[in-house]
Amino acid sequence: MRRVFWSCYILENDYVAELSACPVSGIARVESSVPLPRAYYTHSNSAEEDQSSMYFSACISMRRLLNRVHQLLYAKDTGAAVNSSQFPSIVAELQHQLEEWREVLPPFFSFTVDTAPAQNAASGFLRQRYLTCRSVIYRPYLMWLLSGLGHPSDGKSGSPTNPSPEMLQSCRACLNACLMHILNLRGFSHTVLVDT
DSSP states (O other): OHHHHHHHHHHHHHHHHHOTTSOOOSGGGGGGGSOOOSOOOOOSSHHHHHHHHHHHHHHHHHHHHHHHHIIIIISTTTOTTTSOTTHHHHHHHHHHHHHHHHHTSOGGGOOOSSSSOOSSHHHHHHHHHHHHHHHHHHHHHHHHHHHTOOOSSOGGGBOSSSBOHHHHHHHHHHHHHHHHHHHTOOOOTTOSSOOO
16 A cells, blocks of 8 residues: 555556646545555565655655655745745755765665766656756756756846856756756656656
């Protein structure tokens, strides 16, 4: 039952993130009270089963991080991307959490942030999730620059006609993540929603 819950959690949140008009079931409200699965029994080979369970855990933790990013930055009326002097520190913390997620991945799932072929489909998919999360974290900077408004929190961040080095670096981080995501697009057979 736990596996089913967490699979539904990942799937629903992926749909809601991509198709915001879809109704929300409320599954996210109880996520903190549902333990992660302990035993998977998905493969006859114990090494494959361990890799499968670690991959599932990595997908769950990434989905939770993406939800946190959306909530902290984009929530209506409370998101820091709207107007907050704490926005740069929130972005820095979310980026730190994203890098920590990547650093604790087992070697079998490790990936480079470039166009080098992934060592397997799971690491390739996790790289795509990482790049998606990175672009979402830095997207407000790009939106501010393109909208002509500049950073809303203070006058130190520059303006679209005179962007600060921080704004340019953050826009570049967003664009680079989007570019790497596009260059690494593949269909992954083990996913329900295929990026392509």
